[in-house]
Amino acid sequence: MQDQKRKEAAVAGTLDAPGRVLPLKPLAAAPQRPPAPRGRMKARHWGIVASFVVVVALPAAICAWYLWTRAADQFASYTAFSVRREEVNSTLELFGGITALSGSSSSDTDILYEYLRSQELVADLDQTLDLRSMWSKADPARDPVFAYRAPGTIEDLVAYWPRMVRISYDAGAGLIDIRVLAFDPSDAQRLSTAIFERSTAMINELSAVARDDMIRYAREELDEAVERLKVARQSVTEFRNRTQIVDPEADIRTQVGLLATLQENLATTVIELDLMRQTTREGDPRIAQIDLKVRVIEARIEAERKKLGIGADGAEGEAFATLMGEYERLIVERQFAEETYTAALAAYDSARSEARRQSRYLAAHVRPTLAEASVFPRRGLVLSLVGLFLFVGWAVLTLLATSLRDRR
Template sequence: MQDGETHAHPETRQPASVSATAPKRKRRPPAPRPEIIVRPLARRAKPQRRHIGAVILLCLGVFLPTAITAGYLWTQARDQYVTRIGFSVRSAQTSPALEVLGGISQLSSADSTDTEILYDFIQSQQLVREMDDKLNLVSVYGCDEGNKDFIFCLKQDPSIEDLLAFWNKMTKIGYDGGAGILEVEVRAFDADSAVILAEEMFAQSSAMINDLSTQARSDATSYAQDDLEVAVARLKSARRTLAEFRNQTQIIDPAADIQGQMGVLTSMQTQLTQALISRGLLELSATKTDPRLVQLNLKIGVIEKQIDIQRGKFGLGDSENGEALAQLMGRYEELSVEVEFAEQSYLQALDALDNANGEARRQSRYLAAHIKPTHADRPEYPRKILLTTLVAFFSFFGWIILVMVYYSLRDRR
């Protein structure tokens, strides 16, 4: 076992001695990998003429207009000051308690109509002409010799159409149809001028409303006045005809005259009855030649003749004494009815005129301002940042469209 161990010991050391004496081998370097050359799909981009053209177009179409706009707004454009005024049409009409509910809608409708009329008047040529006559709008909105703001200023020697267009551009109207309220925004190149223009516009509008109110009152009373004049003329004619009738007949009141004539006729009929009774009694005891009987016969004849005459006056007999009292009475009653009807028409027309005058006084309208014009501390227009931004945006948008159109046409070739 020991020999074996000693024998095995050198065997185990042999590889160590061999490895110690053997020379070391050098590692070979790895073989180089083959270089793969990939050709580019497109050539390296280089500035082309179209790129330069797009940049030039960007500068000329976007940067330049934006710079010009900004320069003009900040150096040449005149500042615009704003004042605002709010007003509405009011009515002084007062209605009875029972008519309040029914009259509310009518009042609202009338005020709304007046406000719509006023809305059109503020934008009308009439207002512009009247304001120009008083304030000289060219001096208010025109530019000084040293100022070259040809965009926001009024040109020299403008026509009335130019003044109207410029006035509508410098004013902004807000209309609330439900409440009947108008709010007007007036612009000018200084705060004092804006207030003066707003006050003058309000004064002209108030005068127009007053004229409409006066015209409405005149129309309301003119018809009643015309009716009264017709009634007066009719009453005068009826009374004149009645007076002529009385002059012709020499009878003031045919009714009273007839009553008197009827009394006479009744009295004569009574006398005739008594005479007939007396004659009848006398015939029983006297002869025909009795003077008393002869006297009674003469009396009866006279009474009968007078009765016939009286009946002829009444149109009851065969009288030829001219126009009968019955006809006169009929004519008189006809004229009296005409006079009475004319008097009633006159009284009604007079009452209608009084009512029309009272209604006209109650329905007078006026202009009431609930927002009065005030002086502005700083200008609100022109809105320089907004205008410059809009010019830059639309210029850039237009430049993009032009470039896209160019490349679209180029790709189709």
């Protein structure tokens, strides 16, 4: 027990050197601060609250009142489609693959997307459906935000078009989704149907133009090929009339055979002449006769060789080699003209075949729908966005004002 008291006294600092316990001294009392005054609202605080009410609460309340009491109900009609093309190949592709003529591409969808946002479409639908009356069914005096103020100009109608017709285009898949709003469900469906019909007519017009171009170009190529074939055949005919030779190849074969026969006769006659000179006396009339025969055969051989283009130049008429070269050139030109004509005729037949069938068309995977309930304007979403933007703007302005005040 004594040891325990000594330890406690040592810890408390009341134990002297010999081990005696000293009495504790009272500690001085710390000075007491007065309590903080109760917080009070200052003028700047009331200003912040007032600014919140004016900038955020009051506009949000006015927006809510307008959305639920003044904004007219809007009905939505949805449709979705894409540009498709046929992949059926013509049987004429067996002749060299020359009929890949139905070349539709994603540019068709791009063109259609631009057409759906064009003034031409808006003006056309206004004449057909009277868009001004359709979109002004909601009283503009009661709902000046969402209703269209008729009559307006075509520019006003085009500016109002994106608010009521939303066009979504997926360039990767080539799909177009359209949402049409109107103040009557049947009007929304009629407008959506009209947009689909105009889009179909536009794609058909593109197909018709492409088919007409294909047929026209193919017809021009065919006409050129026919004219070239006529000229080539006429040139061959003129050559035959001028040379009196129907087939130079057959004639040259005959001439070569005749030349070979003459050379054979010449060789036989020369051998006979040599034998005659060796077996008879000088001045024998038979020797002169055989010698004359040799010279005649040699002259004929020389003449036939000149006809074939062999030997010295200067012979009368044209050599067979020259005639044969000209004839071969004309035949090659005629064959090329015939092949060109065959290809042009196949292309023309293919173009006509493509014209008989619809190579590209508009495929709707969502037909224009008919709304049963009003979904737009989305009042809760609009009020939430308005409140969010007002609050963010108010908070930023308040922080700026506070920071400027603290820097003074």
